[in-house]
Amino acid sequence: GAGVSQSPRYKVAKRGQDVALRCDPISGHVSLFWYQQALGQGPEFLTYFQNEAQLDKSGLPSDRFFAERPEGSVSTLKIQRTQQEDSAVYLCASSLGPGRVEQYFGPGTRLTVT
Amino acid sequence: AQSVTQPDIHITVSEGASLELRCNYSYGATPYLFWYVQSPGQGLQLLLKYFSGDTLVQGIKGFEAEFKRSQSSFNLRKPSVHWSDAAEYFCAVSSSGGSYIPTFGRGTSLIVHP
Known part of the structure; x- marks a missing residue:
């Protein structure tokens, strides 16, 4: 498809499990962003990639969160030892590159930690 | 640090009525x-x-917004709401440069009554 895709769309994890969330950006988009959206809140920035380089990870809430984009296209957000407070929708967005403002968002992955 | 306030959590309008969603921002330079x-x-x-120039900007789906520097506001308007406009609306601010x-904001939920 032409848009940003994310998988899985829904994930239920038991507290303490590790999860991996995948993002497929629009082909050719250089920049990739991850956001966390808690229930009833706006998205909050987690991390930003330009190609394979992670240029900003200031929004990652703890060292349990890790993101990678090894070949500059698909990205994975990994959460280790999930906690209940990690329950949220995780949004991925991509853009053409630095200086290109418009970000295209995927549908998100809803993570529920029980 | 930049911030956004959307004072209305929910807005209810009748189909065909006009709409204004409020947004106030805090940012040191031109946002x-x-x-x-x-x-x-x-x-x-x-x-x-909105980046610069004309303070009244037109968008998709018949929406427009007006930047008022003196009030630090960027309110969204639509002259006649359609039932399909029911959704969550988010205002956002970014710095003028870099990764954007x-x-x-936390969002405003728009409910449209027939």
């Missing part, structure tokens, strides 16, 4: 401002953006 819409189960879609990582 880049955005409005996004999020339908249930969907990612965010950019409605419009936006800071989002």
Whole structure:
């Protein structure tokens, strides 16, 4: 498809499990962003990639969160030892590159930690 | 640090009525401002953006917004609401340069009555 895709769309994890969330950006988009959206809140920035380089990870809430984009296209957000407070929708967005403002968002992955 | 306030959590309007969603921002320099819409189960879609120039900006789906520097506001308007406009609306601000990582407000939920 032409848009940003994310998988899985829904994930239920038991507290303490590790999860991996995948993002497929629009082909050719250089920049990739991850956001966390808690229930009833706006998205909050987690991390930003330009190609394979992670240029900003200031929004990652703890060292349990890790993101990678090894070949500059698909990205994975990994959460280790999930906690209940990690329950949220995780949004991925991509853009053409630095200086290109418009970000295209995927549908998100809803993570529920029980 | 930049921040966004959307004072209305819910807004209810009748179909065909006019709409104004409020947004106030805090940012030291000239901001880049955005409005996004999020339908249930969907990612965010950019409605419009303001960088500079004409303070009244037109967007998609018949929406417009006006930048008022003196009031630090960027309110979203639509003259006649359609039932399909029911969604969550997010205002966002970003710095004028760099990666354009936006800071989002908490959102306003628009309910449209027939």
